[in-house]
Amino acid sequence: MGAQMPTMDQLALSMRLATVVVPVAVYFLILGVLNSRPRPQLLSGRHDFALLLGALSPLLILPAASFFGIGATAIIVVAAIAAAWTLSRTRTTRWVIYNIQIEQARSAVADALRSMGFDGAAVNGGFSLPGKAFVEIGAFPLLRNVSVRMHGGDKALAGRFAGELWRALSAMEAPTSPMAVSLLLVATAMMVAPLALAAQRVPELVRILTDLMH
Secondary structure, eight states, rough: OTTTHHHHHHHHHHHHHHHHHHHHHHHHHHHHTTTSSOOOEEEHHHHHHHHHHHHHHHHHHHHHHHHOOOHHHHHOOOHHHHHHHHHHHSSSSEEEEEEEEEHHHHHHHHHHHTTTOOOOETTTEEEETTTEEEEEEEEEGGGGGEEEEEEEHHHHHHHHHHHHHHHHTTTOOOOOHHHHHHHHHHHHHHHHHHHHHHTTTHHHHHHHHHHHHH
16 A cells, blocks of 8 residues: 555646646747748637637646645636636737748838828837827747737727738738747647656556455
């Protein structure tokens, strides 16, 4: 029996490791796919935040469950409710464009504004729509994405802008970047590692279960 407990503990450790690592690996996998598409990919800020939250939540849920001494399921339910409330309160005035350079993003935003009938004045950090709104543009080169945020303006204006921005981006070409390949390789390695660790214990687990059934 003493030999069985370390095996069960090691298997449990492998499963806990997989619970934390696999969501992050899936996040990197999605980033890799987004950055390998032939066209720039537009996500709403709400969807981008949901992806990040899904990847990082296990890093917070498991330590919280251990600290407060309650089940992880209860924390997951509470966290899901809080996340849904936060996402529902988030205005759709922020977007993230993947697989694009900031110069291309500025060109797409300018094209979208012209299609809407606005001759937006290019200023440092974005475009100004006098009396209407300000469109802010910021880049995150590490993940090859650009964030676009509209300050001011109503929901209808934001919806029109998102539609025109998607149209402008769909006409652009985006070659696969080395970062996309790196993200896909990292995601694959992160998925395989915990599963391989758990697979090493499968024969011992089968033996333990067989002994218990006799």
